[in-house]
Amino acid sequence: MTDSNLLVELFVEELPPKALRKLGDAFAGVLFEQLKAQGLTGADSRLTAYASPRRLAAHITEVASQAADKAVSQKLMPVAVGLDAAGAPSAALLKKLAAIGADAGAAAGLRREGEGKAEALYYDHTVKGATLSDGLQKALDEAIARLPIPKVMTYQLADGWSSVNFVRPAHNLVAVHGTEVLLSVGALGLKANNHTHGHRFEALVDPIVLRSADDYAEQLREQGAVIAGFDERRADIVRQLQAAAERVGGGVRPIDDDALLDEVTALVERPNVLVCQFEKEFLDVPQECLILTMKANQKYFPLLDVEGRLTHQFLVVSNISPGDASAVTGGNERVIRPRLADAKFFYDQDRKKSLADRVPGLAKVVYHNKLGTQGDRVERVRAIARAIGAQLDNEALAAGADLASQLAKADLLTDMVGEFPELQGIMGGYYARHDGLPVEVAEAIEDHYKPRFAGDALPRSDVGAVAALADKLETLAGMFGIGNLPTGDKDPFALRRHALGVIRILAEQRSSIELGWLLQTAFGVFASRIPADTVFNDASAQLAEFIYDRLAGSLREQGYSAQEVEAVLAQRPQRLAEVQLRLDAVRAFAALPEAAALAEANKRVSNILKKNGAELLADTRPTLALLQAPEEIALLQAMNTLYPQCEAKLAAGDYTGQLRLVASLHQAVDAFFQNVMVMADDPVLRQQRLALLSGLQWHMSQVADLSRLAA
Template sequence: MTTETLLIELGTEELPPKSLKTLATAFYDGIKTQLDSSDLSYSEIKWFATPRRLAVQVIDLVTKQQDKIVEKRGPAVNVAFDDAGNASKAAQGWARSNGITVEEAERLTTDKGEWLLYRATVAGKSVEELIPDMVTTALNKLPIAKPMRWGNERIQFIRPVHTLTMLFGRNIIAGEALGVSSSNQLQGHRFHSEGLVTLEHANDYQAVLKSAHVVVDFGERQAQIVKQIEAAAQNIGAVALIDEELLNEVTALVEWPVTLVGTFDEDFLNVPAEPLIYSMKDHQKYFPVTDKAGELVNKFIFVANIESKEPNAVIFGNEKVIRPRLADAEFFFKTDKKQSLESRLASLESVLFQKQLGTLKAKSERIASLSQYIAEQLSENSADAYRAGLLSKTDLMSEMVLEFPQVQGTMGKYYALHDGENNNIAQALEDQYRPRFAGDSLPEANIGCAVAISDKIDSLVGIFGINQPPKGDKDPFALRRAAIGCIRIIIEKQLDLDLLSLINKSIELFGDKLVNNNTANDVLDFIMGRFRAFYQEQGISVDVIQAVLAKKPSAPLDFEKRIKAVTYFGELAEAATLAAANKRVGNILAKFDGELYQVFNLELASEQAERDLADVYQKISLKVAPLMADKNYQAALTELAALKAPIDTFFDNVMVMSDDEAVKINRLTLLNEIRNSFFAIADISVLQ
C-alpha cells in the first residue's frame, strides 16, 4: 500500500515553558493512540515543540485503512420464519437495521444450527478523512489547567492559535481546529523570519523551519544548548551548573538558541552561594558558574532567543537585570545577620504548623526533645541535638528564606555559624530536611540525623494523631516522603533506633493534642507500608518483603538484616521445600482447635522419622540461639536449612494427625517449634 509522511502542526503564541514538553508529548500520545486504534500503520512517529508550536510528524503512514468485511448474525432460521415461511417481525427488523431485506440475507450454518447472516465489505477511510477529527480529539485531551479565550472568539485553548498545518506529503488536508483552517503556512522565528513560511512537503518540515531560524526538534535544540553552555564555560575556565529542570525550561523558551556569558560584581560573592544560585536560576533562567573547585564565580551563562548583531548590548542588558536581584539577596543576608536565630524563636509563635497541633514554636520544642532522646539512644551529644532541634525552624522567619524558600535549612546553617553556634548544630539545621527527594543525600552527622528523623516523626505522629492521614494521591504534609526518609536515614546511616520507641516518645510530647487512640499502630503500619516501596526499588522481590513484614520488626536496621537473610535463604536449594513445609505446617495448625504441649515429649515419639527430626532440630537449635541473640539472621537460616532432609522424611513416613490424641498433639508441638524458629526471623511460608 502507498505511504506518505504526515505533518500536523499547531502554531500559537508563546506557550508556557514549564508545560511545553508535557503538552507536546500529550499531543503526540493523542495522535499515536488514534492512529493505532484506526489501523493506520506507519514506520515512525515523532513530536516537535518550540515556544510557538506543537507538532507531530508521522513517517511512512499508509494512505487509507484496509477494507473490512463486516458480519452481523441475525435470528436463528427456525425463529426467523413461521410455518408458512413468512419472515417474523424480528427477522424483518434485523434486516431493516442492516439496510437489506430478509430475502437478501445469507445463511450461517454451524453445528449448533442455522442463522441469518449479513455480510458486507466496508471500505477503509482515507487519511484525509480521518485526520481532522483526530487532531480535534487530541487537542481536546491536552492537560490544560487554565484555558483562555482571545478576541471575540468563544474558542478556548492554552494560548491564542494562529496557524494549523495538516499536510500529507504535498497535499493539504482540508479541515480546521480551534477556529483555524489548515494550510501549509508556518510561523518562522518571531524576529529572524519575516511573515509565514511555506511548507511544500511534510518531509521538509525541519529543514524549512531551520531556514526560518527555528530548531523545531526539542531534543536537538536542547543538545545545542548544552554544547554551547559547556563551550562557553570552558572558554572562561569554569564549570556550568546545568540543572535538568532549568535546561528543559530554557529549551522551551527559545527557538534559535544563542548562548552568551555575563558578569556580576565580585562583591556579591560574599553572600552564600545558594541564594545567588537560586536567584540566577529561578528568577532569570541563567546557568550559574563555578570554578574547578566548585566555588561560585562572578559569571553566568544565559541563552538568548536571538542572534544579535550587538551581542555586547544583550549581555549588558542581562547584567543590568541580574544586579538588583543579587542586590536583594545581599540586602537580605546583611539584614538577617543583625538578628540571631535564637531571637527569632518567639516569632515562630505567630506561625501555625497545623491548627490542631499548634505553632511552629511548639513543633520546634517537640523536635528538640525528640532529637535529644534520639541522641541519647545513639550516645551522641544530646545538648547539641536539643539546641539544633530548637533552632531548626527559626530561619523560616528570615528575609532570605521568605524570598527564597528553597534555601530553608541552608541559611539556618550560615546564620547559626554567624551566631557562634558550633558546627554540629549548624550542619544539623541544613540536614534536617534531608532527604528531600528520592536519591537525595542524607544528613552528614548523627546530630543532623536526629533532627531530621525527629522532624519527620513529629509530622507523622501529629497528622495521624488528629485522624488526617494521606488519602489517595493527596498528601499535603508529604508524610510518605517523611516515612521513606526515616527508613533511609536509619538504614543507610546504620542507626540502632526503634521506630515504635520514637513514635511513642513523640506521642508523649504532644500531650493532649492527639485524639486518635491508635496513633502508634497507625503510624507504624504506615511506615511499614513504605518498606515495600523502599525495597522494591532495590529489586527485592515482593514475597521476600512480605515474609519480613509478617514479623513487623519496628527497628529498620533489624528489618534490613532480615531482608538480606531471607533474600540469601531464598537462593538456597533447600528454600522451596522448607517454604512449602512451613506453609503446610501453618495450614495444619490453623485447623487444630486444641492446646499444644509446652515442649515436645520424646517418650511419645513412636516413629523413627519423628525422633530423628527432633534430634536434628535440638542440635540445630543450640547453634541458632546465639546467632539469634546476635541478630545474625542469615547464619541462623543457613543452620535451619539443614532441616530439609529430616522434614522431608518426617512427612513421607509419619502421619501427623494420628488417631492417638497425645501422639498427634506431640507431633504438632514439634512442628510448631520448628515453624516458630523460622518465624522468629520471617514467615518463609510466603516465599515463592
C-alpha cells in the same frame, strides 16, 4: 491508496514552558495512536514529535491516503427476537438494520451462529476504509481534547463572535500529506494549509511555504531560524553551555539542573548561549541564595569552579543572535544586579537577629488548625529528639538534637526564606554559624529536612539524623493522629516522602532504634501538646503499616523480588537497619537446593498450627519420652543440637548463617512429614507433635517467613 509522510502542525502563541515537552509528546502521540487505530498507518510507520515555544507538530511516516476496507461481523440479536415463527424478519430486526445503515434486503443474508436460545443473528459486511482527511480530522480532534493542558484559555476567533478553549490562542494549522495539503481538515476555527512561521525576529522568510511534509524541520531551520525538535534544541543548548564554559576557562562548569534545562529549551526557538558576569562582592552572600535567584527568576545557568563554588560569571541562553551581543549581555547583567542586591540585603538584615530571638515568634505562626502553631510543633519535635537521645544513652546527642530542633524552624521568619521558601533549613544553617553555635548543631539545622527527595543525601551527623527523625515522626504522627492521610495521588503534607525519609535514616545509618518504640514515643508526645479541642487518636499501628508499605515498595524498586520482600517484612522487623541483611540472607537461602522443599514444609507447618490454634513458642520443647516415631525423635534431637548454634548466629547478626543451619534440617523435616501423622488420635501425643512443630516453626521464622517463598 498511496502512502506518503504526514506533517501536522499547530502554530500558537507562546506555550507554558514547564509543560511544553509533555504537551508536544501528548499531541504527537495521540495523533499517531488515532491514525493507527483507523488503519491509516503501517507497521513501519514512525513518529517524530516537534515542540517549540510557538508550535506543536508531528511527522508520521508511511501514512495511507485511505485505509483498507475491513470485513466486520456484527452481532445483532437472538434469532428468537429477530425472526418470527415463519422465519421472516421481525420489526425489531428491521429497525436494527436501519439503525446500522443496512436495508431490509440484508435480512436475507444474515448469518446464524449458536444453538438453542443462544443462537444469534450476525451481519457480515465490509466497512470502507477511512480517508486520510476524515481520519486525520478525528485524530486531530482527539489529540486536542486529550492534551494535558495545565490551564485553559478562552479566546475569540477572527469572526468576533465565536470563542474556543485551548492552552494558548492558535493562529495556524498545517496538514500536509507528501506534498498535498489536506484542505478539509480544521481545528480551533482554523483551516489547514501548507505554510508556517519561523522565528519572530530572525526568520529569513515569512510565511514559510512547506515544499513537502519531509522538508518541515529543514525549512524551519534554514528559512525560519527555528530548531523545531525539543530534544535537538536541548542538546544544542547543552553543547553551547559546555563550549561557553570552556571559553571562560579555569575549569568552570555550568550548574547541572535538568528542570532548568528543560524550561529554557521551552523558552527559545534558536538558542544562543552568552557569558555574563556580576560584581564579585555579591559572592559574600551564601551561594544557594544567588544560584536560586539566578535560576528561578532569570533562568540563568550559574558557573561553578572545580570545587563547586559559585563564580561571578553565568550563562544566558538568548533567543536572538545579534552580530554585537554586548547589548544582550549588558541587559542581562543589569537585570540580575538588583536581584542579587535584594539577596544581599535580606542576608544582611536577617543576621541582625539571632535564631534564638526568632523562636518565640513561631508561636504566632499557625502550623495546622488541629495541631496548633509552629511553636507547638517545635516543642513536640524537641521532646521526640530528647527521647531518642535518651534511648541511645547519649546525653550530648540528646542536648545537641534538642537545641537543633528548637532552632530548626526559626529561619521561617527570616526575610530570605520569606522570599525563597526553598532555602528553609539551608539559611538556618548559615545563620546558626553566624550566631556562633556548634558546627554539628548548624549542620543539623540545615540537614533536618533531609532527605528531601529520592536520592538526596542523609544528615551528615548523628545530631542531624536525630533532629531529622524527630521532625519527620512529628509530622507523620500528627497527621495520622487527626486522620489527615494521603489519598490516591494527593499527599499535601508529603507523608510518603517523610516515611521514606524515616526508613532511609534508620536503615542507612544503621540505627539500633526499633520502629515500634519510635512510633509509640511520637504519639505519646502529642498527649499533652495539642489544642484541647482536637480529637487525636493513637494511630501507631496504622502508621507502622504505612511505613512498611513504603519500605516494601522501595525494596522492590531496588531489585528484590516480591516474595523476598514479603518473606522478610511479614515478620515486621523492628530494626530497619537489619532488613537488608535479612533480604540478603533470604536470597542466599533461596539459592540452596533444599530451599524449595523447606519453604513448602514451612508453609505446611504454618497451616497445621493455624488450623489447630497452636501458638509459636521459642521455648517449646516436647518431652522426648512421650514421642514414639523414630522420625520425630530424630527431628527433635536435630533441633536441640542446632538451636544453640542458631541463637548464636542470630545474636551475631549472621542471618545467612542462621538460615544455612535451618536448611540442614531438611532431611529430618522431610522424613517427619513422610512417616508421622501429626494429628494422632492420642491427644497427648498429638499435643507433643504440635509442640514439636511449634518450636520448629519459631526457629525457622526468626529471619523471615520462609513459607512466603513457597510457589
